Amino acid sequence: MSAITPIDQSELEFDHGSFDSAAFARQALQNWQALAAVTDSALLGPDVARDQVKKVCDEAARYRFASALVQPMWVSTAVGMLAGTGVPVGVVLGFPFGATLTSTLRQEATALIKLGARELDMVIPIGQLKSGNHSAVQHTIHAVVSVAHHHGATLKVILETSLLTVQEKLRVAEIAIQAGADFIKTSTGFAKGSATVPDVAMMRGVVGGRCGVCGSGDVRTLAEVKGLLEAGANRICTSAPVPILRELGAD
Amino acid sequence: MSAITPIDQSELEFDHGSFDSAAFARQALQNWQALAAVTDSALLGPDVARDQVKKVCDEAARYRFASALVQPMWVSTAVGMLAGTGVPVGVVLGFPFGATLTSTLRQEATALIKLGARELDMVIPIGQLKSGNHSAVQHTIHAVVSVAHHHGATLKVILETSLLTVQEKLRVAEIAIQAGADFIKTSTGFAKGSATVPDVAMMRGVVGGRCGVCGSGDVRTLAEVKGLLEAGANRICTSAPVPILRELGAD
Numbered sequence: 001m002s003a004i005t006p007i008d009q010s011e012l013e014f015d016h017g018s019f020d021s022a023a024f025a026r027q028a029l030q031n032w033q034a035l036a037a038v039t040d041s042a043l044l045g046p047d048v049a050r051d052q053v054k055k056v057c058d059e060a061a062r063y064r065f066a067s068a069l070v071q072p073m074w075v076s077t078a079v080g081m082l083a084g085t086g087v088p089v090g091v092v093l094g095f096p097f098g099a100t101l102t103s104t105l106r107q108e109a110t111a112l113i114k115l116g117a118r119e120l121d122m123v124i125p126i127g128q129l130k131s132g133n134h135s136a137v138q139h140t141i142h143a144v145v146s147v148a149h150h151h152g153a154t155l156k157v158i159l160e161t162s163l164l165t166v167q168e169k170l171r172v173a174e175i176a177i178q179a180g181a182d183f184i185k186t187s188t189g190f191a192k193g194s195a196t197v198p199d200v201a202m203m204r205g206v207v208g209g210r211c212g213v214c215g216s217g218d219v220r221t222l223a224e225v226k227g228l229l230e231a232g233a234n235r236i237c238t239s240a241p242v243p244i245l246r247e248l249g250a251d
Numbered sequence: 252m253s254a255i256t257p258i259d260q261s262e263l264e265f266d267h268g269s270f271d272s273a274a275f276a277r278q279a280l281q282n283w284q285a286l287a288a289v290t291d292s293a294l295l296g297p298d299v300a301r302d303q304v305k306k307v308c309d310e311a312a313r314y315r316f317a318s319a320l321v322q323p324m325w326v327s328t329a330v331g332m333l334a335g336t337g338v339p340v341g342v343v344l345g346f347p348f349g350a351t352l353t354s355t356l357r358q359e360a361t362a363l364i365k366l367g368a369r370e371l372d373m374v375i376p377i378g379q380l381k382s383g384n385h386s387a388v389q390h391t392i393h394a395v396v397s398v399a400h401h402h403g404a405t406l407k408v409i410l411e412t413s414l415l416t417v418q419e420k421l422r423v424a425e426i427a428i429q430a431g432a433d434f435i436k437t438s439t440g441f442a443k444g445s446a447t448v449p450d451v452a453m454m455r456g457v458v459g460g461r462c463g464v465c466g467s468g469d470v471r472t473l474a475e476v477k478g479l480l481e482a483g484a485n486r487i488c489t490s491a492p493v494p495i496l497r498e499l500g501a502d
Contacts, residue, residue: 099322
């Protein structure tokens, strides 16, 4: 037991810097204001009308969410509504199927940033991943990352974990990081499944401190949020943020 | 009873040319070849892989469907697979939520036509319709129609009827025609509902002979197809076309 243990290269490869999930979760859960600051308020259905955008933007300004996340059609409206509040507008790209041309994603990202979006949430090209075209997946993500970072915007990459095998999840998490993603995110909220604690833990395990992890989808209770934060998420995305904050004392 | 009846202007306004649904249905149902010629074979899920595109294209060539309908990501692949068969490749735009910027739809349409797509199926901007912004709806559809027709492509406009009220269906059908749509189409297949006989009958009633009507979604049996054709559809779109043709004797 006194022999010098040789360095295990495989362990070194997984030392991607540290992220202290427990400390982050404690901080984020200490009051509703802290939780709001790491929560995206999402409004993403196909039949969203202007008055719903208004309501979500009003709430985002009031509770000071990390962002108000809307569809491309509503970015201009939301940016106008949130002007001067300091709350950024996020937007989804190639949503929710991730089956868009790369050239379209680049046009979409550029146009949306010009309209004022500060966070871009793109869905991975799921079909390319399923076909084993890993270089196409990386190329597509990198193309959008380039546009986002050129303009100082944040890029989140939605894996849609419920449609992927474990091997696909591990592979695409690494691809997203190599392509320059700022966050990897679990779910669109429109496939069968949503963020799970094991998925978030696996994603944090892969990325370490190299990028953020966002737990998203049908997240509706403070207990669910707590589980995702303790598993390694540093951002939560939900379409029901206010009831969750109320569990922490918000009115 | 011998007095001359004055012309009823409201009836004149609804005389949009004739479409003989019964005759069309009889012709389309006379054998599987005739039905295939008015049926789009759709492969539109988020996790479609290349081998599935291959299978659908092989079937499209074999049965001679009206088109093989794929996501933007797979247009180039499908065009290559169907080269020389005479079967056109169709593609969906802003799919399935219809919440994309008009500038993005124009870029997407142009890029997809350049890749070889001959039929473009766009989703209406549902949220604009829900917000009463009818001019925005017409502007968006017309922008894509312009690109399509400039290049000789066909433009179908998906209403997503299951998310609309009767008033919204009537209004948007008329808007789509005014904007130049070649077809109005019921459904994406990814909202709750699918093509219904009453919806198709209403759509045909509004458009008369001014454009086509496509019944789409979860259409799985010859009986369903017969109902939609007799109600006024002149195109069917389904992800299960081969079993339906087998009911008509195809092998």
